[in-house]
Amino acid sequence: MTHWLTTTNHKSIGIMYIMTTFLFFIIAGMLSLVIRLQLAQPDQHIVSPHAYNQIFTLHGTAMIFLVIAPFAFGLGNYLVPLQIGAPDMAFPRLNALGVYLFILSGLTIFAGVFAQGGGAAAGWTAYAPLSTIQAGTGGGQDLWIIGLLLNSAATIMVAINFTATILLYRAPGMTMWRMPIFTWEILATALLILMAFPSLAVTMFELLMERHYGAHFFDPQYGGNVVLYQHLFWFFGHPEVYVMILPYFGVISEVVSVFSGKPLYGYVGMVLSAFAIAGLSMGVWAHHMFTTGVVANGFFSGMSFLIAIPTGVKYWNWIGTMWKGRIRLTTAMLYSIGFLSNFLIGGITGVMVASPPIDYQVEDSYFLISHFHYTLGGGALFAVFAAIYYWFPKMFGVKLNETLGKINFWLLFIGFNVTFIPWFFMGIEGMPRRVFTYPAMGDLPWLNAVSSVGAGIMTLGVIAFVWNVIFSKIEQKVAEPLPDDPWGDSFTLEWATSCPPPEFNFHALPPILSERPVWDMNHPELIKQRL
Amino acid sequence: MPIMHPASLQARDLAGVWYIFGGAALFVAVFVYGLIFFSVARWRERAGNTGIPPQFTKNPPIEITGVVIPLIMVIGLFYITYVREGVVDFLKPNPYAVVDVTAYRWSWQFRYPGHSVVVNGTVHNPPTLVMPVGKMMQINLNSDDVVHSFWVPSFLFKRDANPGITNHFDITPTQTGFFHGVCAEYCGLDHALMTFNVKVVPVADYDRWLASGGQATI
DSSP, X not given: XXXXXXXXXXXXXXXXXXXXXXXXXXXXXXXXXXXXXXXXXXXXXXXXXXXXXXXXXXXXXXXXXXXIHHXXXXXXXXXXXXXXXXXXOSOHHHHHHHHHHHHHXXXXXXXXXXXXXXXXXXXXXXXXXXXXXXXXXXXXXXXXXXXHHHHHHHHHHHHHHHHHHHHHOOOTTOOGGGSOHHHHHHHHHHHHHHHHHHHHHHHHHHHHHHHHHOOOTXXXXXXXXXXXXXXXXXXXXXXXXXHTTHHHHHHHHHHHHHHHTSOOTTHHHHHHHHHXXXXXXXXXXXXXXXXXXXXXXXXHHHHHHHHHHHHHHHHHHHHHHHTTOOBOOOHHHHHHXXXXXXXXXXXXXXXXXXXXXXXXXXXXXXXXXXXXXXXXXXXIXXXXXXXXXXXXXXXXXXXXXXXXXXXXXXXXXXXXXXXXHHHHHHHHHTOBSSOSOOOSOTTHHHHHHHHHHXXXXXXXXXXXXXXXXXXXXXXXXXXXXXXSOTTSSOOSGGGGSOSSOOTTSOSOOOXXXXXXXXXXXXXXXXXXXXX | OOOOOOXXXXXXXXXXXXHHHHHHHHHHHHHHHHHHHHHHHHHBSBTTBOSOOOOOOOOHHHHHHHHHHHHHHHHHHXXXXXXXXXXXXXXXXXXXXXXXXXXETTEEEEEETTTTEEEEOOSSSXXXXXXXTTSOEEEEEEESSSOEEEEEGGGTEEEEEOTTOOEEEEEOBOSOEEEEEEEOSOOSTTGGGOEEEEEEEOHHHHHHHHXXXXXXXX
């Protein structure tokens, strides 16, 4: 216990991030089950409207700020120093401060539930003036704002640390163009955070000023502007979407190439597309505001369409990596294929909602939230599971059970699609998001019922996962210790040290001649062919 | 299953964009899904595929094709978007009818300027917006408190009601009948109940209704 409270080791901090995000994932997942129960039929009263509004606010806030983004920081913390052959992160104490602030931010946000007037209930976007009106949004909203301030500080710290570590702490021979793709994607993410997250901190501070000190930034009566809030928020909010997906593009690239037995196809294109996505994502924020009637829809729509191109490059390269490979269908690989399948729907519908004439119908509807659940749930979250199944043996010295893993995958994959495909049709038919009930009109009742059944199937999938972790941990007591590279034929340096690695990561490093030093070490006869 | 029933001139233009994007989406989806599942099925590990696979890493002509074709597609889609959006958002002069819509927590007010007709609603008694069929109606949209959004799914259109900013847009209904309207932008406690009705009637009925101060039965 003392170790966990005093550690500055990147691996321990990484695991602290991952454990905390898992806890928040379970809470946020349970909240979404309450939502699906409430909406399973029209006109239900399982929770009150005020409770419902808090529930979806906390569900969104937790999944975004406390699960999907910070899991990537935990994974990056654990893996980046290992992948570049470094003993630790550049600023270990800043790293520890970051994880504490992150945990504190989550506790602060959830503490709002116990405040007078209940927790925050303005949605995860907290649009002004809804979030600045004192009546009905009590202390919970303030705690939510303070929580996000802490969260933005923690996130900026981890981004500074990643940038410095990757630029300055690489082992001899590990040139930039020999870095594993996951490390590249983390670098692009870190730079994106440094550009975007200050805007979140500023916006949250302005909300606090507006609520308590009469700042009137967003109050039209005093010359303020309600749309200004949306500009500031989405200037952070859209890059944040890519902060939540770029690291997972890295995960998928690693898993797909290792389990296809081939180097990543189009490595340079993969790196350039990551930075192209990061750069473009800074110029598309107002596509969240097409229906406000006061933004340059044409410009933001065109910029948004362009993001399809570097994303298309990634798909092209993932398929090229599998092409003529020897594909081992491990659970991690199944999750990666699930990612490719789900994220494709998210990406295609993303191009649709980037078109204002289509957005006029689907903005703030179930179509839109299905789109982003396909990118962040079917996409990022499936990559989270791919990462857990792939790196679990490295972190904990034990492989997760593959049979349970496959049951876990299929339940989650089927459950996910049963839950979210109906949402597209609900949205087109006219069901807005963030409603605690809906009229028994057209196809809405049966579509909602199907969706709720899907949520039940997903729950079974998560239970299978938890069972798998416990089961594998019990099995470990009798199993032999794992070799350095339990998958056989892995590529990157984390597989050149023990499972789990020693305190300072490496006793010795293999020569680094390409982005696949471990593969090169195992296949010396093939080095010449590649160089 | 739900199919779109565009009920205004503008909605027909918007639906055209839907059909084009829907077709393009289907094409891309079939192509990419085909490639993914073909690769997995064809090259999964099994008897006859056990050795070290070929270690190729790039193929510049194919990679460039993978950039150029999507680029051409998005330029085409952008052009369609831009032109159609211009048509729908363009505010034509001389509307047949004008209505001032004010959103407030949690209902709507419809005022017909120049006439003494004001319709107010509540969450339990949603207001009805009366529109003349086949005639262009200009809607001036505002909010009294927080951001709301005026959405009639059958018109395939919504626009935000922002406090301090008045938005204007045209709707030319093409069918008589009742349509469902909702608030699309989350606005607090009873957001889910902030609905309204749209009643599209023949022009003569509309004129009679307006002349009677909203009293005549239509």
